[in-house]
Amino acid sequence: MTTFLSDGPEQAKATILLAHGAGAPMDSAAMTAIAKALAGAGLRIARFEFGYMASRRTSSAKKPPPRADTLKPEYLAAIQSLGAKGPLIIGGKSMGGRIASMLADELHASGRIAGLLCLGYPFHPIGKPEQLRTEHLAGMTTPALIAQGTRDLFGTREEAAGYTLSKAIEILWLEDGDHDLKPRKGVSGFSAADHLKTLAETVSAWVDRVVR
Secondary structure (H helix, E strand, O other), X not given: OOOEEEEOOOOOOOEEEEEOOOOOOOOOHHHHHHHHHHHHOOOEEEEEOOHHHHHHHOXXXXXXXXXXXXXXXXXXXXXHHHOOOOOEEEEEEXXXXXXXXXXXXXXXXXXXXXXXXEEOOOOOOOOOOOOOOOHHHOOOOOOEEEEEEOOOOOOOHHHHOOOOOOOOEEEEEEOOOOOXXXXXXXXXXXXXXXXXXXXXXXXXXXXXXXXX
């Protein structure tokens, strides 16, 4: 049985299911801040953990993340366990969003989800811009929103300008944001709180479009 952390109103216009990134749990500072911001915009947010991450809570052994594609069955099981009422959007932070993106088109075509939300998409491994993880994004038919910091080491704005991405994908660029979407103090003129506000407002408006 999947364990969830939930935020936001029960009767929200949509539920967003979020998986964590490769190295940090569902209650990391970044994921918690994002979940609270989205919930404050009237969305229902549910977070869950893959088995390898959940096991770290009860074991001294720190299991490494398995290959992303091998976690797809766990994501599908979380969707089933959640049993969301009303429109469902899937996604996650970094690796979690990537796994959701691998499942999105089939689930959208069958009417099980309304869209995909990726928070800091890992377009390539750090320092290896030639190893792109974008092939399946070129033909994506699911309405998708990627929130990305302009200086994210997993894919900057300059790098992404050369990617072939489906027209179904929108990107929200957050100025000077890192992989957690945070800007540096005193550099861009924006604060982490500013970016969370922009994220919440943008996601809320995007959800209105994809669920109507």
